[in-house]
Amino acid sequence: MTEIQxxxxxxxxxxxxxxKQTTTLNLGPTHPATHGVFQNIMEIDGERVLETVPTVGxxxxxxxxxAERRPYYQITPLTDRLNYCSAxxxxxGWHMTIEKLLGxxxxxRVDYLRIIIMELSRIADHLVCNSVVAVDTGALxxxxxxxxxxxxxxxxxxxxxxxxLTTNIGRVGGFERNFSAASFSKLHGFMETFPKAxxxxxxxxxxxxxxxxxxxxxxxxxxERALNYGFTGPNLRAAGVDYDVRVAQPYxxxxxxxxxxxxGTTGDVYDxxxxxxxxxxxxMSIIAQAINKLDxxxxxxxxxxxxxxxxxxxxxxxxxxxxxxxxxxxxxxxFKMIMGEIDAPAGEVYHSVEGGNGELGFYLISDGGRxxxxxxxRRPCFIYYQAYPEIVKDGxxxxxxxxxxxxxxxxxxxxx
Amino acid sequence: xxxxxxxxxxRLTDKFGDQLTEWESPFGLLTFRAPAASSLKVLQxxxxxxxxxxxxxxxxxxxxxxxxxxxxxxxxxHLHNLIDNIRLRIKVYVPIEKPDVFSAxxxxxxxxxxxxxxxxxxxxxxxxxxxLIRILNVEEMDYxxxxxxxxxxxxxxxxxDDEMFGR
Amino acid sequence: xxxxxxxxxxxxxxxxxxxxxxxxxxxxxxDKVVGLARANSLWPLPFATSCCGIEFMATMGSNYDLGRFGxxxxxxxxxxxxxLLVAGTIAKKMAPILRQVxxxxxxxxxxxxxxxxxxxxxxxxxxxxxxxxxxxxxxDVYVPGCPPRPExxxxxxxxxxxxxxxxxxxxxxxxxxxxxMESYSIQ
Numbered sequence: 001m002t003e004i005q006x007x008x009x010x011x012x013x014x015x016x017x018x019x020k021q022t023t024t025l026n027l028g029p030t031h032p033a034t035h036g037v038f039q040n041i042m043e044i045d046g047e048r049v050l051e052t053v054p055t056v057g058x059x060x061x062x063x064x065x066x067a068e069r070r071p072y073y074q075i076t077p078l079t080d081r082l083n084y085c086s087a088x089x090x091x092x093g094w095h096m097t098i099e100k101l102l103g104x105x106x107x108x109r110v111d112y113l114r115i116i117i118m119e120l121s122r123i124a125d126h127l128v129c130n131s132v133v134a135v136d137t138g139a140l141x142x143x144x145x146x147x148x149x150x151x152x153x154x155x156x157x158x159x160x161x162x163x164x165l166t167t168n169i170g171r172v173g174g175f176e177r178n179f180s181a182a183s184f185s186k187l188h189g190f191m192e193t194f195p196k197a198x199x200x201x202x203x204x205x206x207x208x209x210x211x212x213x214x215x216x217x218x219x220x221x222x223x224e225r226a227l228n229y230g231f232t233g234p235n236l237r238a239a240g241v242d243y244d245v246r247v248a249q250p251y252x253x254x255x256x257x258x259x260x261x262x263x264g265t266t267g268d269v270y271d272x273x274x275x276x277x278x279x280x281x282x283x284m285s286i287i288a289q290a291i292n293k294l295d296x297x298x299x300x301x302x303x304x305x306x307x308x309x310x311x312x313x314x315x316x317x318x319x320x321x322x323x324x325x326x327x328x329x330x331x332x333x334x335f336k337m338i339m340g341e342i343d344a345p346a347g348e349v350y351h352s353v354e355g356g357n358g359e360l361g362f363y364l365i366s367d368g369g370r371x372x373x374x375x376x377x378r379r380p381c382f383i384y385y386q387a388y389p390e391i392v393k394d395g396x397x398x399x400x401x402x403x404x405x406x407x408x409x410x411x412x413x414x415x416x
Numbered sequence: 417x418x419x420x421x422x423x424x425x426x427r428l429t430d431k432f433g434d435q436l437t438e439w440e441s442p443f444g445l446l447t448f449r450a451p452a453a454s455s456l457k458v459l460q461x462x463x464x465x466x467x468x469x470x471x472x473x474x475x476x477x478x479x480x481x482x483x484x485x486x487x488x489x490x491x492x493x494h495l496h497n498l499i500d501n502i503r504l505r506i507k508v509y510v511p512i513e514k515p516d517v518f519s520a521x522x523x524x525x526x527x528x529x530x531x532x533x534x535x536x537x538x539x540x541x542x543x544x545x546x547x548l549i550r551i552l553n554v555e556e557m558d559y560x561x562x563x564x565x566x567x568x569x570x571x572x573x574x575x576x577d578d579e580m581f582g583r
Numbered sequence: 584x585x586x587x588x589x590x591x592x593x594x595x596x597x598x599x600x601x602x603x604x605x606x607x608x609x610x611x612x613x614d615k616v617v618g619l620a621r622a623n624s625l626w627p628l629p630f631a632t633s634c635c636g637i638e639f640m641a642t643m644g645s646n647y648d649l650g651r652f653g654x655x656x657x658x659x660x661x662x663x664x665x666x667l668l669v670a671g672t673i674a675k676k677m678a679p680i681l682r683q684v685x686x687x688x689x690x691x692x693x694x695x696x697x698x699x700x701x702x703x704x705x706x707x708x709x710x711x712x713x714x715x716x717x718x719x720x721x722x723d724v725y726v727p728g729c730p731p732r733p734e735x736x737x738x739x740x741x742x743x744x745x746x747x748x749x750x751x752x753x754x755x756x757x758x759x760x761x762x763x764m765e766s767y768s769i770q
Contacts, residue, residue, distance in 0.1 A: 036636075057551055061712050069568050081633065151641065164638070347442060347443075382529060412634065
């Protein structure tokens with residue numbers, strides 16, 4: 001194994017290393033099992049991992065520095081690229097942060113539509129993670145089945161905002177346009193066909209003896225260490241702590257929805273897989289409830305059907321094109337918005353949403369200008385990846401590999 | 417008795433008195449400032465106290481204020497009490513010539529990488545950190561990029577013209 | 584419940600190169616055959632760093648199947664692959680590793696830069712991002728987009744197939760190619 005970038009002062013070698021009974025393995029940044037670019041320099045003794053030193057930063061794109069130079073709307077594409085498997089959640093979280101700063105309250109219809117999009121992206125994220133855990137144990141079929149349904153989710157995103165993966169979806173206060181009839185029909189189609197495919201995927205893996213033997217007991221972490229390491233999201237819930245930002249600090253009308261928070265016991269790979277699996281089912285139930293609530297709302301107040309953004313956020317929405325071409329104020333408004341000349345009030349706000357991997361927080365300090373003074377992303381992947389050496393210590397090398405993929409470390413969110 | 421911002425403030429002022437200043441609650445999140453010398457004591461008290469129980473560190477980051485003299489660099493801690501569901505923000509200010517802050521790694525293992533990131537970006541020296549080296553940038557970098565005096569772009573770039581881009 | 588078997592009868596075959604055929608033999612020029620063989624069995628090395636990597640995974644999936652163009656086997660080791668697909672942002676920390684992976688590939692080798700970040704740095708005009716991988720390795724095809732649609736990635740691969748099909752066998756020994764390698768300090 002070629003050892004690239006050996007920096008001896010980074011590795012604290014264990015005592016036997018002077019006689020070198022152990023092997024130094026560079027699980028390098030380019031490796032099929034590391035889904036993303038991060039490096040682990042491992043000291044292994046046969047198959048047993050003695051210690052590992054992770055190195056990150058191979059895709060550091062300086063988001064926080066870029067964010068200080070960009071007006072508020074131009075930061076939304078940056079947030080897309082944090083956890084790119086579930087980009088809409090990041091976008092919505094950022095817009096909610098700005099709404100908190102400005103004191104805008106979104107109408108109910110906007111909240112329900114946002115919840116539908118966020119839960120769809122959560123399903124997409126968990127599907128990737130679970131199928132990739134299966135791929136790393138050798139079961140490649142589930143991956144190909146599941147990607148077919150991610151394409152259906154992408155089609156729904158495309159109907160709403162035009163883009164598949166890095167969506168840049170929504171505006172401050174709502175959405176850029178109302179959901180079309182095609183998007184609702186695609187959503188209904190997805191809700192009808194997906195449960196069957198999910199059951200098929202489950203029947204492949206959940207009670208599969210080989211998968212269970214491989215995953216149970218691999219990479220466990222107990223609840224106390226997980227909390228001390230700042231775990232959030234499915235990894236923490238697999239360890240037994242039922243902390244979910246949607247329940248603790250309900251945002252976007254999540255308190256009106258009835259859903260369970262799945263919790264594991266030992267925090268090993270199988271628990272994480274099952275927690276994510278159950279969360280997919282819970283997300284499906286939330287989407288079904290949201291669709292029912294939307295129908296009930298539109299039946300009661302038929303004029304709500306046209307609402308897709310908050311009226312107080314008028315100065316963040318592009319005026320309709322007929323006005324832009326005929327009225328002077330609309331033209332100036334349009335220009336100011338696109339060029340980012342809308343100022344935000346001074347203030348300091350921290351807002352967090354439940355991302356695919358845990359509590360994704362946005363700490364925004366605004367000094368009253370058109371760009372933030374300081375924007376910090378509280379990225380769950382960065383925080384829980386530092387526990388990796390402790391989790392895989394004294395385990396087998398193959399367990400270390402599947403632990404890595406079951407932690408769902410997304411490189412974009414790791415480095416930002 | 418439920419824990420509210422007022423009870424937290426009262427308990428902290430009972431213990432630390434005038435050391436904690438600049439109490440405010442922007443958007444409902446209790447924020448205060450602690451001196452750099454006693455930041456770890458405050459965190460330890462918040463952790464150990466049976467009523468306050470702030471045992472989860474949500475976030476640790478830095479901010480650079482070039483205009484404040486002797487207080488240019490700031491470390492901001494976000495803590496969370498998971499049992500009573502209350503959040504807290506603590507700010508610590510240090511001068512840029514000697515930016516020393518005690519490391520919280522002993523208390524919260526999560527602070528390890530967060531402090532390395534803050535060091536990488538701002539140059540704040542966390543006293544007592546087990547391995548304070550750069551984490552996200554290349555090791556050979558000799559400046560702290562998030563400080564306000566440094567540009568966003570690569571300064572050695574030749575093909576992008578400053579005049580054309582209005583800088 | 585088993586699914587009924589469906590046979591795909593609409594398979595498109597590549598055309599035979601022009602040549603002279605007779606009873607039991609077919610003669611054509613060597614580089615045409617080599618070009619044909621190389622173009623339709625390019626083995627890719629996915630070098631996926633970020634979001635474009637997920638779109639690449641979608642391209643490999645069954646909806647936009649990359650396998651039908653001959654790229655069925657994804658090798659993850661550079662020694663066995665001929666096509667390096669760089670998908671995603673390359674940071675300056677990653678650049679030496681990319682170069683090393685490129686150097687480990689055997690000739691003939693081609694590079695596709697997928698996405699805006701790999702082509703030119705993309706939206707990340709910051710101090711830590713390499714503004715285009717052509718600063719460190721020579722690139723054959725650039726696929727723009729952020730991320731490019733899977734159809735775009737397929738289009739890029741098809742253009743590369745054209746390039747490979749029509750490449751002369753003497754290209755790698757020519758002076759122009761040597762000068763290109765010199766400019767990147769690759770021996």
